[in-house]
Amino acid sequence: MDLIKSVINTLASPTILFTLIIVTFFFIFPLNDWFYRWNKRLKLDSFWTNRGGIKMFIILLVFFAFGLFDENFRLIVLKPDNVPIVGLIFLVAFFTWLSMKQAVDNDVHIENNENVNEYSDPDDKVLTWPDLVYIELIALVLCTVLLIVWSIGLQAPLEEPANPTLSPNPAKAPWYFLGLQEMLVYFDPWIAGVLFPSLMIVGLMAIPYLDTNKKGVGYYSFKQRMMAVSLYMFGWLVLWVLLIIIGTFLRGPNWNFFGPFEYWDLHKLQPLTNINLSEYVYIIWFSTGMPDNILLREIWGILLILGYFLILPPLFAKTWLKNLYNRLGNFRYSVFIILILFALSMPIKMYLRWMVNLKYIVAIPEYFFNI
Amino acid sequence: MSKSEKKKKESILLRLGNSQVWKSIIRSGVPRDRRGRMLSVLNSVFLHLHPVRMPKHAVKLKYTWCMGGLSFYIFLVLTITGILLMFYYRPTIEYAYTDMIDLREQVPLGIMREIHRWGAHLMVITVWLHMFRVFMTGSYKSPREFNWVVGVMLLTLTLLLSFTGYLLPWDQLAIWAITVGTNMARATPFLGHEGPGAALLSIGDINLVHAGSDVRFALLGGRFVGEAALLRFYVLHCIGLPFIIVIFMAVHFWRIRKDGGISTPL
Amino acid sequence: MDDQKHLEHEQNKPEDAERSTENPEEMKQSEENSTEMKIAEKKEIEPKKPEVPKKKLEKGPTKKRASIGKGSILVEPIKRRSFFSWLTLAWVAFTAATGTFFGMMLRFMFPNVLFEPKQTFKAGYPDDYTIGEVTTSLKEKYGVWIIRDTEHIYALSVVCTHLGCTPNWLQNERKFKCPCHGSGFRKSGINFEGPAPRPLERYKIVLADDGQILIDKTKKFAYEKGQWSDSESYLVV
Ligand code: HEM
Numbered sequence: 001m002d003l004i005k006s007v008i009n010t011l012a013s014p015t016i017l018f019t020l021i022i023v024t025f026f027f028i029f030p031l032n033d034w035f036y037r038w039n040k041r042l043k044l045d046s047f048w049t050n051r052g053g054i055k056m057f058i059i060l061l062v063f064f065a066f067g068l069f070d071e072n073f074r075l076i077v078l079k080p081d082n083v084p085i086v087g088l089i090f091l092v093a094f095f096t097w098l099s100m101k102q103a104v105d106n107d108v109h110i111e112n113n114e115n116v117n118e119y120s121d122p123d124d125k126v127l128t129w130p131d132l133v134y135i136e137l138i139a140l141v142l143c144t145v146l147l148i149v150w151s152i153g154l155q156a157p158l159e160e161p162a163n164p165t166l167s168p169n170p171a172k173a174p175w176y177f178l179g180l181q182e183m184l185v186y187f188d189p190w191i192a193g194v195l196f197p198s199l200m201i202v203g204l205m206a207i208p209y210l211d212t213n214k215k216g217v218g219y220y221s222f223k224q225r226m227m228a229v230s231l232y233m234f235g236w237l238v239l240w241v242l243l244i245i246i247g248t249f250l251r252g253p254n255w256n257f258f259g260p261f262e263y264w265d266l267h268k269l270q271p272l273t274n275i276n277l278s279e280y281v282y283i284i285w286f287s288t289g290m291p292d293n294i295l296l297r298e299i300w301g302i303l304l305i306l307g308y309f310l311i312l313p314p315l316f317a318k319t320w321l322k323n324l325y326n327r328l329g330n331f332r333y334s335v336f337i338i339l340i341l342f343a344l345s346m347p348i349k350m351y352l353r354w355m356v357n358l359k360y361i362v363a364i365p366e367y368f369f370n371i
Numbered sequence: 372m373s374k375s376e377k378k379k380k381e382s383i384l385l386r387l388g389n390s391q392v393w394k395s396i397i398r399s400g401v402p403r404d405r406r407g408r409m410l411s412v413l414n415s416v417f418l419h420l421h422p423v424r425m426p427k428h429a430v431k432l433k434y435t436w437c438m439g440g441l442s443f444y445i446f447l448v449l450t451i452t453g454i455l456l457m458f459y460y461r462p463t464i465e466y467a468y469t470d471m472i473d474l475r476e477q478v479p480l481g482i483m484r485e486i487h488r489w490g491a492h493l494m495v496i497t498v499w500l501h502m503f504r505v506f507m508t509g510s511y512k513s514p515r516e517f518n519w520v521v522g523v524m525l526l527t528l529t530l531l532l533s534f535t536g537y538l539l540p541w542d543q544l545a546i547w548a549i550t551v552g553t554n555m556a557r558a559t560p561f562l563g564h565e566g567p568g569a570a571l572l573s574i575g576d577i578n579l580v581h582a583g584s585d586v587r588f589a590l591l592g593g594r595f596v597g598e599a600a601l602l603r604f605y606v607l608h609c610i611g612l613p614f615i616i617v618i619f620m621a622v623h624f625w626r627i628r629k630d631g632g633i634s635t636p637l
Numbered sequence: 638m639d640d641q642k643h644l645e646h647e648q649n650k651p652e653d654a655e656r657s658t659e660n661p662e663e664m665k666q667s668e669e670n671s672t673e674m675k676i677a678e679k680k681e682i683e684p685k686k687p688e689v690p691k692k693k694l695e696k697g698p699t700k701k702r703a704s705i706g707k708g709s710i711l712v713e714p715i716k717r718r719s720f721f722s723w724l725t726l727a728w729v730a731f732t733a734a735t736g737t738f739f740g741m742m743l744r745f746m747f748p749n750v751l752f753e754p755k756q757t758f759k760a761g762y763p764d765d766y767t768i769g770e771v772t773t774s775l776k777e778k779y780g781v782w783i784i785r786d787t788e789h790i791y792a793l794s795v796v797c798t799h800l801g802c803t804p805n806w807l808q809n810e811r812k813f814k815c816p817c818h819g820s821g822f823r824k825s826g827i828n829f830e831g832p833a834p835r836p837l838e839r840y841k842i843v844l845a846d847d848g849q850i851l852i853d854k855t856k857k858f859a860y861e862k863g864q865w866s867d868s869e870s871y872l873v874v
């Protein structure tokens with residue numbers, strides 16, 4: 001028992017968990033034909049069958065049931081404000097499964113030149129009353145019942161009265177912002193709190209204008225829109241839902257990491273001494289001491305950032321994103337790749353922090369400009 | 372029940388359905404045939420959000436998951452429970468917290484706050500799932516691009532509504548979540564006094580952007596989360612944001628119809 | 638598809654219209670139009686005066702409209718220069734008025750008087766503080782830590798420079814630790830771990846006439862700007 005727990009605790013440590021997920025992710029949601037072939041070969045698409053669904057459900061259920069016997073686990077999972085997230089995990093898993101199942105199903109139909117499941121004779125329509133109205137009514141009633149049961153069963157949390165001089169430990173944002181709060185550990189507030197949210201909104205809005213693929217309207221499908229779906233899944237499942245789960249369940253006092261079965265020790269010591277890139281360059285590599293001129297001091301980081309955003313896009317356009325570039329054209333491609341590079345900067349910075357304790361790539365606190 | 376009794380009963384229903392009062396309210400009477408059913412959708416201000424006829428797959432739960440409809444329904448529930456809560460809640464530092472306790476202990480059927488709070492969580496989830504299904508069915512593609520954009524606005528507004536509501540109980544959870552959240556605004560480039568570039572906006576020695584003149588100040592009405600912030604968030608939560616979200620919802624629903632209804636395979 | 642065409646059409650409209658007025662032939666036409674109109678006016682001026690403006694509005698454009706086919710209002714037979722200046726003026730005025738209006742709304746959000754707690758207070762006598770210790774008793778009420786080392790007394794802000802949580806003084810580890818995202822600060826206020834980008838701020842601290850320490854929280858001193866050497870940022874004892 002304790003062995004299983006300690007294994008899970010170790011697996012849940014951010015470095016391992018994140019690496020595991022990133023490595024496996026694009027095999028489960030293939031980005032291109034190469035991944036797709038592997039996906040088929042490893043039979044990873046068997047997730048999206050009835051059997052796979054039931055298996056996944058049972059595994060999730062067993063995990064939570066098992067966890068509930070553990071005191072520490074129970075403490076976080078049953079905290080009233082965390083209950084929606086447990087629900088969210090099940091709901092997201094279920095609906096991901098449901099959509100992928102229908103998508104894979106349709107893929108087969110398309111391959112065989114058959115109509116997709118959603119197809120029906122355009123002349124053969126059904127009446128809104130009663131066919132839709134009743135479904136809606138039933139959905140409303142069920143939703144109301146759920147809400148009332150939930151409300152009777154679980155009191156809305158109310159903590160101590162507000163005290164401006166005493167921060168609770170840990171102090172958490174509402175759960176839907178926990179992904180952003182997680183980013184705050186790695187990025188300066190103006191990036192994590194302002195730039196990323198704005199880019200997320202803009203990026204989401206840009207989706208219909210960037211996706212020039214005309215196929216796949218009005219039915220679930222995967223193969224025809226492989227890259228779009230997999231990228232969306234990555235943004236939504238990994239950079240959004242997973243970070244929320246980490247922020248809710250795995251971040252404890254002093255914002256330290258704790259495994260799901262680990263006791264939230266207030267005094268857990270985790271050395272967090274972080275070093276800026278400029279300090280690496282001048283103090284550790286050149287051993288010269290920091291130059292006084294800000295620009296000179298930070299030039300390496302600035303060059304790195306410029307290189308990342310100015311050199312990588314054309315490079316990709318010439319090499320393995322060639323087809324994409326030709327399809328999207330200059331403008332669409334530029335917007336697309338910049339958004340992707342921003343999204344990628346999240347895991348990149350996380351890894352840099354974990355591996356070399358990098359604090360900032362460009363650090364100009366004099367002007368509140370840190371990257 | 373004998374035959375004549377049955378007939379009599381039916382005729383009472385019929386008579387009711389044919390009475391002037393009933394017909395003045397529901398023109399088409401009880402829908403019995405195809406025509407009546409179509410009319411009952413057409414003639415109702417609420418139902419005529421829907422088209423009269425739909426392709427088969429569009430009414431299937433499997434396709435839409437009814438998530439958009441549920442989001443809207445939960446929004447209505449939140450509006451109603453929110454109005455009820457407003458009868459008791461006073462947005463001042465002195466009363467806010469105690470009013471919360473009273474809502475639980477002194478008000479009969481004291482689960483209004485629970486429904487409101489859990490409903491808010493649920494709405495965030497349903498809106499996400501709705502967006503997810505719209506993506507997976509490719510429904511954001513032409514001609515529905517703009518409705519997707521409107522949808523993203525709706526998502527943002529939903530989150531903002533949740534966020535502003537979070538402060539109102541005035542407990543530890545509330546003020547620290549809002550302190551951390553609004554401090555990010557402090558770091559907005561140029562507009563926040565600790566954002567990059569803010570230091571450049573100065574005349575001589577005088578900073579134009581300082582703690583008393585940046586976006587965070589506009590949000591909080593002060594330099595920290597206090598009385599003024601509570602009032603501002605209250606107004607935004609109860610009037611400001613709902614007002615805006617309703618406008619966007621109207622556009623959203625209108626555009627669904629104008630863009631050709633629920634997306635359909637060719 | 639249809640919708641899209643429609644949209645393109647709409648977008649092109651103003652451009653088309655402008656081009657058409659620029660077009661010399663069209664210009665001539667529009668001049669012709671106006672002469673025509675003058676004649677018309679002359680003819681009709683005698684019999685019925687009040688009807689003149691109505692005719693004026695109707696007659697000119699109809700012919701034009703046919704020639705352009707888009708019914709743009711920009712081809713009204715008013716002389717081009719005067720027309721443009723009026724339009725420009727109208728738009729400028731409209732924009733200015735709208736801008737002012739929004740400016741007023743924005744300014745409205747910044748009140749002149751704040752009802753926030755007092756920002757200056759007296760904190761006892763220098764001898765109340767032990768050398769080498771962090772005094773946390775004023776944290777609750779005034780939001781400062783007072784620290785006395787061998788020569789100086791200084792007042793540290795309790796607001797984490799990351800996102801404004803309140804760190805705690807951990808006596809055993811001799812550091813300030815922020816519970817929100819784990820920033821750590823030394824006794825001096827210098828940050829050394831976690832995401833905080835810069836050291837804690839110090840407040841203005843002076844001796845009042847009665848020999849008590851006077852702290853003014855409206856004036857802050859930031860280390861990274863070199864302000865900690867300012868003589869008001871510490872008290873020599
Ligand atoms: C307050 C939040 C929202 C409400 C109340 C709402 C409501 C609805 C409803 C009732 C529908 C009809 C179909 C269905 O139920 O699936 C719909 C369709 C649609 N929604 Fe939303 N929605 C919201 C947020 C969003 C978001 C966040 C997005 C995307 C970013 C979005 C994009 C769309 C699109 C593109 C359609 C058309 C789908 C199709 O034709 O198949 N909506 N919405």
Ligand code: FES
Pocket residue numbers: 797798799800801802815816817818819820831832833
């Ligand atoms: S607020 Fe102190 S570490 Fe984030």
